[in-house]
Amino acid sequence: MTRYSYFYTKDPESKLRKPNIIAKEKENFMNILFFGPNGSGKGTQGAILKDKYNIAHIESGAIFRENIKGGTELGAKAKEYINRGDLVPDEITIPMILDRLKRDDCKNGWLLDGFPRNKNQAIKLDESLKKANMALDIVLEIILDREIAKNRIMGRRLCANDNNHPNNIYIDAIKPDGDKCRVCGGELSKRADDQDEDAINKRHGIYYDTESGTLAAAYYFKDFAGGEGSIKYITLDGAPSVKEVTAELVSKL
Numbered sequence: 001m002t003r004y005s006y007f008y009t010k011d012p013e014s015k016l017r018k019p020n021i022i023a024k025e026k027e028n029f030m031n032i033l034f035f036g037p038n039g040s041g042k043g044t045q046g047a048i049l050k051d052k053y054n055i056a057h058i059e060s061g062a063i064f065r066e067n068i069k070g071g072t073e074l075g076a077k078a079k080e081y082i083n084r085g086d087l088v089p090d091e092i093t094i095p096m097i098l099d100r101l102k103r104d105d106c107k108n109g110w111l112l113d114g115f116p117r118n119k120n121q122a123i124k125l126d127e128s129l130k131k132a133n134m135a136l137d138i139v140l141e142i143i144l145d146r147e148i149a150k151n152r153i154m155g156r157r158l159c160a161n162d163n164n165h166p167n168n169i170y171i172d173a174i175k176p177d178g179d180k181c182r183v184c185g186g187e188l189s190k191r192a193d194d195q196d197e198d199a200i201n202k203r204h205g206i207y208y209d210t211e212s213g214t215l216a217a218a219y220y221f222k223d224f225a226g227g228e229g230s231i232k233y234i235t236l237d238g239a240p241s242v243k244e245v246t247a248e249l250v251s252k253l
């Protein structure tokens, strides 16, 4: 995608409605916020977008780990909270994220995954991006029913021979062959994390909360979408196969 600053012809009767390009700012540039519940394939789609458009795929969890490992000032502050078992406040998290988004590998754009997690963070991130003069171009939301998302997590199976052999008892396209790997016939096992139903319910409880949780954060940006020069809000049906979701995504970008 090429980003333009443009306006549409004022005549509402115009059948053309072609954008009048007044300034082309930068080639192949897009800054994206990515929303989707655990189990929606968000990580997979993020990796595909990163390769296809050569943008940085940034996961908020990785930012914490890097700052703490790198011994940055913000990392040291974050560590104090984490060590006490407290949530790291937005006053630390958001500057860390902005620092990350300014790095060289973000010159073609970035895809931020895992933040904001609630509406409050969305408001603060929006303010901070504006203050830093950084544009947000696209907000992506993968829509997937909560029950299906949970099944997809709990249905994952690991192949003893190769971690990259996808098997999932709840996804037809990658259903195991009986109790064996569908690719190589290897033994299958479950990851303990994937079977922790309480943890999954807790995370999904935050995600699907449309009042103050993660979906409320997504909808905060949706409210700004559609106007002139504004954010493009894209929804994707997360139910079909990875390939089909990617195809829908690419066609909408």
Ligand SMILES: [Zn+2]
Pocket: 159, 160, 161, 162, 165, 181, 182, 183, 184, 185, 186
């Ligand atoms: Zn296998």
